[in-house]
Each structure stands twice: as C-alpha cells, then as structure tokens.
Amino acid sequence: MTTKSKVSGGTLAATLYTYTLSAPATGAAPEVAERKAHHNKSGKGFVNPWDSWKHRSGGQIVWAMISRRLFGDLNSPDTTPPTVSVVEPTFLQSRTSSQSLRATWLGHACYYVEFPSGLRVLFDPVFEERCSPFSFIGPKRYTKPPCYIKDIPVVDAIVISHSHYDHLSHPTVLELHKNHPNAQFFVGLGLKKWFANMGIHNVVEMDWWSDIDFTLSKAYPEKRASTSSTSSSPSSNINARISCLPCQHMSARTVWDTAETLWCSWAVESGGKKVWFGGDTGYRAVPRLPKGVDDYGEEYKDLPYCPAFKQIGDLRGPFDLGMIPIGAYDPRDVMSPMHANPYDSVNIFADTKCKRAMGIHWGTWVLTAEDVLEPPKLLKQAMKKKGLPETGVFDVCDIGESREF
Template identity: 75%
Template sequence: MAGSTTAAALYACSLTSPTTLGPVPEDSKEKAHHLKSGKGFTNPWDSWTEFGPLDIFKGVVWRRITGKLNWPDTTPSTVTVIQPTFLPDRTSSKTLRATWLGHACYYIEFPGGLRALFDPVFEERCSPMSYAGPKRFTQKPCQIQDIPIVDVIIISHSHYDHLSHPTVMELHKKHPNAQFFVGLGLKKWFNECGIKNVVEMDWWNDVDATFSQSTGEKRISNTSSQAPLISPEASDMKARISCLPCQHTSARTPFDKSATLWCSWCVESGGKKVWFGGDTGYRAVPEVPKDVDDYGDEYKDLPHCPAFKQIGDLRGPFDLGLIPIGAYDPRYLMSPMHANPFDSVNIFIDTQCKRAMGIHWGTWVLTAEDVLEPPVLLKKAMKGKGLPENGVFDVCDIGDSREF
C-alpha cells in the first residue's frame, strides 16, 4: 500500500472585532461611500460613472443583436488548464505560494501554514440559473474536494462570477471551520445559508485572527491491518485581514444593486502580504473611436480612483497583488467598474505591489474583448511604463502555481 499524508484543519479560531488597526485616509471617518439613506453604497469619486440597465442593454445586448458587437471565439479554448498541485501539509509552507483556479479565484499558501481562498466559483455558469448565463469555456482545474486545507475565504462582492451559492455551501461542508470575510451587508446572505462563521467589514477595517490548531493529524499508511499512525502537530497561525476600497458595484437581483459593499482585501500572514483587487475599475472613459488611445493626450488627465494610491501609501507595499485585467469592452461602458490592462498596471503601481498576477479573465465570456487580448495588452502596458514585460506582473495557466 502506498504511503499518504493528509492534514486535518481542526482548530479554534479567535477573532478581534472589525476596527481600524492600521493607518487610514484623513477623510475615512466621513464614510462617503455610504448612501445618506443608510441603505446601500456608492463610489464617492469623480472616476465613477453610473450606468443603468438601459445603458447596458444598448451598449452590449443591442449591439450584439444587431451585429455591431463582435463576440470572442472560444472554440477551441485558447487558455491552458493544468491540474493544480497543493502542498501536502502546513509545515511544507516555506514561501508565499499562489495557485490560479480560474477567473478571480486564487488559492494562497502562506509561510507558516495559513491557507486562504479568494472569490471561489466552481460552477459551470456564473449565473442565478444553472441552464442559462455565461458558461465556462475553460474547464475547472480541480474540484472543491481536491483542496486540502482552507482557513480563510475572502469574498470581494456579490456578483455571480465572484459569489456562488453552490460553491459556498460545498466549501462550508468540506471545510466547516473556515472563516468567511465579506463586505458590509453580505453577512445576512451567509446566515440565511446556515453559515455563522462569517465576518462582515467596512473599508479600512481590520481583523486580527489566531487559528489555534488542535489536531493537525499526520497519517502514515502502512501495510498492516492496524489504523494509520497519528502524530499531533499543534501550532498557532496568525493573520490580519483588512477590508479596503475598490471601484465597483454589487447585485444579485435586479432589485438590490449596490445594497452590499464591494471591497478589495489584504491578507497578511507568515511575514507576507497579499492584496486582492477582486473586481474594480480605475477611471471612467467616454466613448471614443477604436483607434484612439484613451490614455493619449486628450484623455490622459481623466480622473482616476484615488483609493489605490491611498492603499499603497498607507498599507503597502505588498508582496503579491492579484489584480483584474479583463472584462473591459465596450470600454466606455465597462471602464468605471472593470480595469483594462493599462488601468491594471496603474493600479499595480499605485498599490505598491512588488509582484502581481492577472485575474478576472480566461474563464467566462463576460464582455467583448478577445479571450487572449488581456495578457497581450498587459505586456504592452508594462512596457509603456518602462517595466519588465515578464517576471513582475504576469499571467499563468489556470491551475498553475507561482512562488513569491
């Protein structure tokens, strides 16, 4: 019989209440992102433009119906998917290790043993319906049951490509001790799903968490009929989870737009800091001809979101940034809430990330750009800023792991 090793995530978790534990902008107490009615949230910057359902219908749906909007070809799939490998136990964590599981989902193995999962969605469709809506054009690299340990699950916002009810329920069943961290207003959704181990947070709030591992069991199979040998490996893991701003919106129905808060996040553990951009825009760009550069002289001074420089100045630098690079065409319609690669590189610079990986592409067709355009433009954007095209802000195959 072949030998095997598994690690059981059986522990007690102690959390501080959400509060401000790090530096914040001077105007943060004004909470300008809270609607004055007390019901919902907004982006309080000149870089934001609000579009209604009719604007979106005209910009995307009607153009597609009339043939004025090209739709990317996904046959055959042009994004490589490989089977991921995960570390066998917590004691194997010597560096920061990041594995892309498609779209915005990353699995992070921190030095010291903490395991964090960001925006997991394992369904075929990112939709309220299992039979309609955007369908995967790349396969899932693994199943939820293949992920050995999950301590922290971060949810950036309520859109279906970032928050999936079936995924959340399966994760909770497989990893019942995992702590969910969400933006304001989303705790109710989790509680209604029967999940109590969830903390909701506002921008610039922090939580310190200590995971006291009671039985990290190391099982060594043998050829006898006796049960596997078990040796306890008790240890404490500490983390700081920080809820930070981004420029986006939220909704799960036509009637709850912006009712819950959208966020970026920082998770710090084992001497490493990861910033997760989730889903965000950077600047609102007007409709311009296809051959016009909206970062050219005429448009280079358009307002951009100031929150990212605040994040970099006050909470950076970060060892790794997970930064969205896709879902941006038509540009004028998507730019307030979705960064294109040129925006992404500016976000990378503003947030003071030492390295970054591109997310929010390669899984579902959500907008009109070609499937492989985001990584091509990312290299061009890095070169335009005088930064290396490789090795600093990269993309990888779905299922691939990188160390930092």
C-alpha cells in the same frame, strides 16, 4: 470582538485548530475614511464616492451591449479551443512545507493562497459551469475548473470581494461549507445575511479600512519533552491580519438589490508575507471614443482616476503579491467605470505598491466583447508602456498553475 471556533486541518494534517477573531486598533487609513462617503446618504446601501466613477444601471449596460450588437459594432469572442491552458493543480501536503508565499490560480478571480505561516486562504471561489442565477442560462465556461472543491486539502479563510455571480456562487459556498465546515468567511457589509439565510454563520462582514486579526492555535496543547505538563507552543500559532479595503465597482444579485452590499478589495498578511486581492474593480471612467483613439493619450490622460489605490499603497503597502483584474473591459466606455483594462491594471499595480502581480478576472467566462486571449497581450504592452518588464513582474499563468513569491 473576539470569537472562537474549531478548525479542522482536513486531509492536510490531523491537527485540529481553534481560531480566534479579534478587532485590533484600526490600521492606517486616509482622513476621508472617517467620513464614510461610500455609505449612501439615504442610509441604505453604498456608492463609489469618486469622480472616477460613472453610474450606469444594469438596464443601461444591457441596452448598450444589445444596441451595438444590432448595429454590428460589437465583437463576438471566439472560444474555440485552444484558449487558456488548464493544468491539474498541486497543493502543499503540510502547513510547513514552504517558506515562500504560494498562489494557485483556479480560474477567473479565484486564487488559493498558501502562506508560509501555514494559513490557507481561498479568494472569490466559483466552481460552477455558469456564473448566473440559473443553471441552464447565462455565461458558460469555456475553460474547465482545474479541480473540484473536494480536492482542496484545507481552507482556513474564504474572502469574498462582492456579490456578483462570477465572484459569489450559492452552490460553491454550500459545497465549501460542507467540505470545510469551519472555514471563516470574510465579506463586505450587508452580505452576512445572505450567508445566514443558508445556515452559515461563521461569517464576518467588514467595512473599508477595517481590520481583523485571525489567529489559529492548536486545539490540543502539546506536551513538553521535559515534563508531563502541557502547554501550547507559541510557534504553533498561525497569525494573520485580514483587511477590508476599497475598490471601484458595484454589487447586485437581482434587479432589486443594486449596491445594497459593499464591494471590496482585501489585504491578507501572515508569516511575513502580504497580498492584495483586487477582486473586481475599475480605475477611471472613459467616454466613448472613435476606434483606435488611445484613452491614455494626451487628450484623455488626465481623466479622473480612483484615488483609493494609491491610498492603499501608501498606507498599507508594499505587497509581496497583487491579484489584479485585467479582463472584461470592452466596450471600454461601458465597462471602464467598474472593470479595469490592462493599462488601468498596471496603474493599479503601481499605485498599490505590489512587488509582483498575477492577472485575474479573465480566461473563464465570456462576460464582455474583447477576444478571450487579448488581456494578457495588452498586459505586456501596458507594462512596456509603463517602462516595466513585460514578464516576470506582472504575469498571467495557466489555470491550475502555482507560482511562488
């Protein structure tokens, strides 16, 4: 597969680029990948093919939350300010401004990553007030977006982990397409149709363990200084490899389309730097336990864990940066199959062989019952328990803050 399209540098640079997509030889994958066990045997939709997964329907999850609320067994998180600090982000003004990898947290699971090659990638953007199919009901932000879509200077690629409303937003996608009409979307199997229904066709859908080479070249060749002839400079190309990888989660936008589209984690490599984006994932299914019982304690430490992350680390790592979910985990027995808590997150960090990591999937909407500032506190405890530094390796930051790696 090879396709081409024109990509504007937006306000970042006047240079126009064309992009080329090509499917390279399949990268390293575990032997089980060929079985495609995550494809539902019915021929429709997908499954989590591991013992670490326990399926619960949306109705079961809702009832579990409501019943605990009725019996006073569910915490009500306090969102009274101050919570997570929000700062105005700054973005590089040139594609060649930095030789480092630069990552800016835009809230929840959304990260804007500036690669030293010049590539600019936006992960799971949602800029709406509510993560809901409705504008008037559903989880409402307790921290504001640090910027507007129009403030982002250039977007070459937009990576979507799955179809849940806190990761895929109809209004955000439309506005991104309006402001960055040639940005290329990368999505899991089954989601391309959703975009096509909005008139957006620069979309590639991918399966786990598949790869795409993404190349941006200057649309107009440069003149050589010694002659009047033109040729494109090899150094002007921006090359990237984008890889769709497994995670343990679920998808749905209605009660009728559960698991019809694929949930994914992603790797992006460009300019000698490589990142892994966890999106949204669980690690192990934990039973309901009495309060205060450690589910990583001696009795429960051998519960099955998702093997995909170690496979990712062994076959595709190491990564310079991991963007790893740390929130939306309480009640633990209800949420653990699909949402990691910080102790899970640290294990995912180790399994995937990330050199550094930033915590995502917290600090924006109340989706579950843990206190809104609990995830970063538990992250430090989890790092200490793992024998790792509490700061400087797997961190959190202000919304809108940039870090270099």
